[in-house]
Amino acid sequence: MSVTSPSRATLSKVQSPPAAWLDRNKGKWASWILIALVVGYVAFLIITPITALTLGAFEKGIGTSLSSLNQPEIFASFWNTLWISLVVVTVHASFGTIVAWIFVRHRFPGRDLINGLVDMPFAVSPVVAGYMLLLLFGRNGALGPVLESLGIQVAFALPGMVLATLFVTLPFMIRELIPVLEAFDTRQEQAAATLGANGWQTFWRVTFPALRWGLIYGVTLTFARALGEFGAVLVIGGGVQGRTETATLFIYRALEERQYIGAYSASLALGLFSLILVLGSDWLRRKEH
Amino acid sequence: MNLQTAITPTSNKQTTSRPWGQWSIRSIALGYLTFMLLIPLLVIVQDGFREGLAEFWRQITLPTAWHALKLTLWTSTVMTVINTIMGTLTAFVLVRYEFPGKAILNGIIDLPLAIPTLVTGVMLVILFGPQEALGSWLKEQFDFSVMFAPPGIILALLFLTFPFVVRSVQPVLMELDRAQENAAATLGAGGWTIFRRIILPPLTLPVITGALLSFARAIGEFGSIVIVAGNIPFRSQTAAVYVFGEVESENRLGASAVSIVMVAIAFGLLMLANYLRKRSNKETV
Numbered sequence: 228m229s230v231t232s233p234s235r236a237t238l239s240k241v242q243s244p245p246a247a248w249l250d251r252n253k254g255k256w257a258s259w260i261l262i263a264l265v266v267g268y269v270a271f272l273i274i275t276p277i278t279a280l281t282l283g284a285f286e287k288g289i290g291t292s293l294s295s296l297n298q299p300e301i302f303a304s305f306w307n308t309l310w311i312s313l314v315v316v317t318v319h320a321s322f323g324t325i326v327a328w329i330f331v332r333h334r335f336p337g338r339d340l341i342n343g344l345v346d347m348p349f350a351v352s353p354v355v356a357g358y359m360l361l362l363l364f365g366r367n368g369a370l371g372p373v374l375e376s377l378g379i380q381v382a383f384a385l386p387g388m389v390l391a392t393l394f395v396t397l398p399f400m401i402r403e404l405i406p407v408l409e410a411f412d413t414r415q416e417q418a419a420a421t422l423g424a425n426g427w428q429t430f431w432r433v434t435f436p437a438l439r440w441g442l443i444y445g446v447t448l449t450f451a452r453a454l455g456e457f458g459a460v461l462v463i464g465g466g467v468q469g470r471t472e473t474a475t476l477f478i479y480r481a482l483e484e485r486q487y488i489g490a491y492s493a494s495l496a497l498g499l500f501s502l503i504l505v506l507g508s509d510w511l512r513r514k515e516h
Numbered sequence: 517m518n519l520q521t522a523i524t525p526t527s528n529k530q531t532t533s534r535p536w537g538q539w540s541i542r543s544i545a546l547g548y549l550t551f552m553l554l555i556p557l558l559v560i561v562q563d564g565f566r567e568g569l570a571e572f573w574r575q576i577t578l579p580t581a582w583h584a585l586k587l588t589l590w591t592s593t594v595m596t597v598i599n600t601i602m603g604t605l606t607a608f609v610l611v612r613y614e615f616p617g618k619a620i621l622n623g624i625i626d627l628p629l630a631i632p633t634l635v636t637g638v639m640l641v642i643l644f645g646p647q648e649a650l651g652s653w654l655k656e657q658f659d660f661s662v663m664f665a666p667p668g669i670i671l672a673l674l675f676l677t678f679p680f681v682v683r684s685v686q687p688v689l690m691e692l693d694r695a696q697e698n699a700a701a702t703l704g705a706g707g708w709t710i711f712r713r714i715i716l717p718p719l720t721l722p723v724i725t726g727a728l729l730s731f732a733r734a735i736g737e738f739g740s741i742v743i744v745a746g747n748i749p750f751r752s753q754t755a756a757v758y759v760f761g762e763v764e765s766e767n768r769l770g771a772s773a774v775s776i777v778m779v780a781i782a783f784g785l786l787m788l789a790n791y792l793r794k795r796s797n798k799e800t801v
Contacts, residue, residue: 257707258613265609266621268602272675273624276639277631283642326545333542341546343783343790344553349729350782351557352736352756355775358763359556362563362772369559397552426537448629455632458738458756462763475634475739482638482743494638498631505630509623 280498284491295489296496303469304477305496311385311460311473312453315392319449320442323400330401331408348397356394357462360387364463383465388473391459396452400445407441440512447508451501557779564772575773580749584758585777591666591754592734595673600727603681604719610682611689625683628676636675637743640668644744664746669754672740677730684726685719688796692718721796725789732785735778 284292329335330342348356362368364381374381381387411434419429457475464471466480474497481490565572575581610622628636644651644662654660662668692715700710738756745752747761755778762771 261605261609262613262615265602265606266617269606269621269624272671272678273627276636276643276675277627279642280635280639322545322548325541326549329542329545333538335542339790341549343787344549344557346786346790347553347557347779347782350732350736350786352738352759352775352778354738354756354760354763355560355736355778356556358759358771358775359560361763362559362768363556394552394556451630455634455739457632457634458742458760462760475632478634478638479743482641490638491642494635498635501632502627502630505626506623 277498280491280495284488284495286491287488291488292492292495295486296492298489300469300472301474301477301489301493304472305474307385307388307472308454308474308497311389311392312450314389315396315453316446316450318393319396319400320446323397323445323449324404324438324442327401327404327408330405345401346398348395353391353395353456353458354462357391357459357464360391360394360459360463364390382463383467383471385464385471387463388460388471391463392453392456395456395459396449399448399452400442403445403448404438404441407438411437440515443508443511447504451504454497454501454504560772560775560779563768564776567769571769572773572776575770576777578770580753581755581758581770581774583750584753584755585774587666587669587753588735588755588778591669592673592731595670595677595734596727596731598670599674599677599681599730600723603678603726603730604685604723607682607685607689608715611686625679628678633672633676633737633739634743636672637740640672640675640740640744644668644671663744664748664752666745666752668744669741669752672744673730673734673737676737676740677733680730680733681723681726684722684729688719688722689715721792725792725796728785728789728792732782732789735781735785 326345330338361382363370364374364387365371366375366382368382370381379386381390415433415437416429419433424432455475456473457479460466460471460473461476461479464473464476466472466476468480472480474493478490478493478497481487481493564575576585606625610618610625641663642648644654646652646655646661646663651661651663654662660667662671696714697710700714705713736756737754738760741754742757742760745754745757747753747757749758753761755774759771759774759778762768762774
């Protein structure tokens with residue numbers, strides 16, 4: 228069980244073997260009331276808002292929505308989001324694998340504490356995350372003078388926004404990979420080693436393929452989270468139109484400026500994008516098995 | 517990776533030969549975590565306490581800051597109570613009952629994880645905004661406003677934390693041994709007694725873990741809340757929104773002090789959740 232996401236392997240099949248006492252309950256009102264309660268709750272809490280957004284975005288017709296999206300500033304902001312997310316996913320895919328690896332395979336002092344710390348970005352407010360980086364890299368920040376003398380701008384620029392998104396998405400890759408690594412049968416590695424493979428060959432040919440689905444899920448979740456990051460990039464990036472504005476920052480500004488159709492359409496586009504990402508990887512896995 | 521570690525992943529007796537490869541991979545990982553996590557967290561603690569404990573205390577007990585913290589805590593608590601009950605119920609219904617559309621329902625549970633929280637906020641504005649049909653109807657008929665008020669905050673938090681309790685309880689419920697329930701039923705126990713005496717006890721830890729995670733996640737939420745609740749001090753300003761305002765107005769000490777309180781709560785909750793999870797793992801083994 229991970230903090231950030233359910234362990235997919237255990238949830239892939241929701242079976243319900245009938246128990247004797249439940250069979251007797253079958254068709255009884257109590258079970259149907261519970262089912263209705265849950266379905267009603269989910270419909271109210273999740274389905275209704277999603278429907279409202281879809282209807283809201285297309286309120287003035289699909290044409291208006293599409294033309295509201297056809298603005299250079301929207302393209303610029305979505306491009307920033309995409310760019311940041313891709314960098315973040317690449318960094319976490321490499322370093323996250325290493326971190327997951329040492330958590331499962333190595334024993335060292337402070338392991339439990341660090342293991343707990345890995346989950347911190349999940350609970351630390353994105354605003355606080357952005358602010359911490361501002362304290363480090365801002366003009367009055369701890370590293371401010373050094374960066375200034377080197378001519379590197381981190382705060383209120385894309386590098387800072389990448390760092391903020393890296394912080395916020397840190398747990399996803401690691402938490403997705405740890406259970407997969409734990410479930411992996413190390414005898415396969417031993418066999419490879421016995422057959423003369425060196426450490427690197429064993430990793431690439433034996434361990435890595437087994438990690439594939441964990442990696443795909445980790446990448447998907449990281450990507451989806453990075454696409455939607457708002458608070459942290461707002462604080463560190465400042466949301467300068469045309470420069471440090473991401474998709475979420477555009478939506479925020481559009482709402483403030485009462486460009487409702489644009490804001491709703493961009494929200495729908497962003498939501499759909501990450502939804503397709505997550506559902507797509509789910510579908511891929513189901514096809515595989 | 518040498519053979520030794522591959523064979524005995526959980527052994528502590530690898531100290532005899534540690535090749536440089538192992539050390540370098542470990543220092544890369546720990547260096548990455550130090551840079552990404554530890555340094556930022558330490559910087560904020562240092563900054564908040566730089567004027568001493570008394571000033572730190574003064575900053576968090578400022579009326580606006582104090583109210584923001586209280587609002588955050590009570591809305592998160594209400595959300596956690598509702599989410600715990602409905603999440604457990606949802607997991608139960610998903611595992612135990614057959615009904616049309618069950619697979620779809622199971623898929624919908626994860627949607628909040630895939631939807632940006634800002635977009636969640638936009639959705640609720642469209643539903644409950646003062647100009648919208650439902651929002652103005654509620655306002656006129658019941659004088660009940662969702663937007664710019666605590667109900668909106670709770671609703672947004674319920675949306676985004678919905679998967680946590682469900683996905684924490686569901687696997688445990690699936691693994692439960694049905695023989696005990698059947699035995700209880702044979703001995704004449706009713707459905708409710710069976711639920712309370714047989715099913716609920718092993719679920720306690722996963723339910724609490726899920727609740728803690730929801731609460732921890734809710735404390736820091738910003739994107740959806742800033743849209744739904746706005747930034748009205750003493751009314752709808754949560755701690756995260758307060759920190760944002762203080763950062764914007766360059767009150768660094770105030771921002772750091774409230775941030776430290778939020779980070780400390782998050783840290784405590786996560787450590788508790790980790791401890792409970794470990795205990796429940798031990799129990800099942």
